[in-house]
Amino acid sequence: MSTEDRPVVWTRPGCPKCVQTKKAFVRQGIEPKEVLLDDEQRAKFYEQGLRTLPVVEWRGKRWEGFQLDLIRATATAAVAEASAPAA
Numbered sequence: 001m002s003t004e005d006r007p008v009v010w011t012r013p014g015c016p017k018c019v020q021t022k023k024a025f026v027r028q029g030i031e032p033k034e035v036l037l038d039d040e041q042r043a044k045f046y047e048q049g050l051r052t053l054p055v056v057e058w059r060g061k062r063w064e065g066f067q068l069d070l071i072r073a074t075a076t077a078a079v080a081e082a083s084a085p086a087a
Contacts, residue, residue: 005082006033007058007074010041017066018054024068028075032056 007025009032011018025032037045037053045055045064052064058074 005078006031007056007078008033008035010035010037010045010053010055010057012037012053015053017052020066021054021056021071024066024071025075028072028079030075030078 007030009018009021009025011022011034013036022032022034037055045051050062050064054066055062055064056067056070056074058078063070
């Protein structure tokens with residue numbers, strides 16, 4: 001799975017839900033791309049109503065917080081996409 005195909009997990013040091021989210025993706029067979037949240041991106045997320053970390057992005061969708069159901073759904077879709085034959 002290429003870097004562009006991986007879910008992006010926006011994190012901050014010391015964020016327990018960020019760690020849980022990353023570990024849950026790994027348990028599902030996906031190594032997410034971790035990006036440390038800077039103040040500029042934090043302000044952008046805040047303006048968009050995103051107030052909880054981590055923020056996860058994949059294929060134009062975004063959610064916040066530790067959400068195991070969304071992690072599982074994303075991982076399932078990402079694995080299926082990665083194993084589909086090239087067109």
